[in-house]
Amino acid sequence: APYWQQRYGFSPVCSVNYWSGDNPCAAVGMGLLNSGDILVSLGTSDTCLCVLPSMPLSPPPSAFIFPHPVKPRSYIAMLVYTNGDVTRRAVKGDRSWDEFSDSLRLSSPGNYLTLFTSTQEILPALEQGDPITVKIDNKDDSKVTFNRIEGLPRDGPDYSSCRAVVEERALSMRYYINSEVAPGILEQFPEGKLLVTGGGSRNEQIRQVFSDVFGRSVVALHSPDAAALGAAYKAMLATAKHRGTLKEGEQLLQDHISATENTSRNFPDTSNSAIYGRISQSYAAFERVLRGERGR
Structure with a gap:
């Protein structure tokens, strides 16, 4: 438009491209390009994005x-x-972070689920309150059941509050992405990335818990x-x-993103992944317990 040329000196032949918001652009910047790619951000708040x-x-x-910023007809879901x-x-x-890690490493997976809410939760919509814990029965069977218990079990080989706070978040993300947002997407795109930042x-x-829960290798990003x-x-x-060089541009993008991925990689423990897979199929029952006690 002449206004932009006269006001700011733009070239009359410059190309104009529609823009995107910070979250979609961040997803591209961190390498979410292909269907089934997942990014987990563990910060002050936690987010999960999936192509x-x-x-x-x-x-x-x-x-x-x-809408995906650079992949026509693709979309990004964000929890x-x-x-x-x-x-x-x-x-x-x-505890130190080393002690936190030891508690995770030395405890066995999938015995309990605990939701910790130090503030109101968005997903699901819950009031702040004391931890809610269920004991998981039949974790080695296809019919997993949850039994509400009062208080928190003592930390030890069967229960770790450190493991519980991480497990519940990872299982919730897996449940929502794979059951509500895009049913079966983990199975449909088994080669998809799992990136954490x-x-x-x-x-x-x-990172290991997320790798086990999603059944994918995890790449840590900075x-x-x-x-x-x-x-x-x-x-x-x-540009x-x-x-007329779009193919070359797309290849350059793929190459650059591959080069920026950190070598900090975790691989899933198949036995743990099998346990988490069975629990995730029944996770909706745990959510019903949460909503019944604390829903808002």
Whole structure:
């Protein structure tokens, strides 16, 4: 438009491209390009983003859905949780992070589920309150059951509050992504990435729980300027398309993202993944307990 040329000196032949928000651009900057790719951000609040091959016919109320900034006809679903790092630190208490990690490593998976809410939770919508714990029965059977118990079990080989606060978050993310947002997407795209970032991602034992729950290898990322980087990628692809070199631009993007992925990688323990897979199929029953006691 002449106004922009006269006011700001834009070239009359410059290309104009539509833009995206910070969350979608951050997803691109951290490498979420293909269907089934998942990013978990463990910060003050926790988020989980997943690339979808199409728009859900009935978008679930549990997730925000964005058009993918650089993949036409693809979308990104985002889950948001309030109780993130502050809650994990509250559970850690006076223990060091090494002691937190030891508690995770030395306890067995899938014996209990505990939800900790140091503040109101968004997903599901719950009031702040004391921890809610259920004992998991038949974890080695297809018919997992949950039995409500009062208080918290004593930390030991069968129960770890440190494990519980991480397990519950990972299982919740898996449940919502794979059952409500895009049913079966983990099985449909088994080669999809599982990327983790944020302060919690620096802990190897936390990464291991997410790897076991999702049944995927985990790559830890350090991308402090991911939103700006994703916006730059988007501008690069727009320029490449304008010049007729889109294929080369897409390959450059893939190569650059592959080169930025950290070598901090965890691989799933298949026996733990099998346990978590069975629990996740019954996770909705645990949510009914939570909503019944604390729903808002």
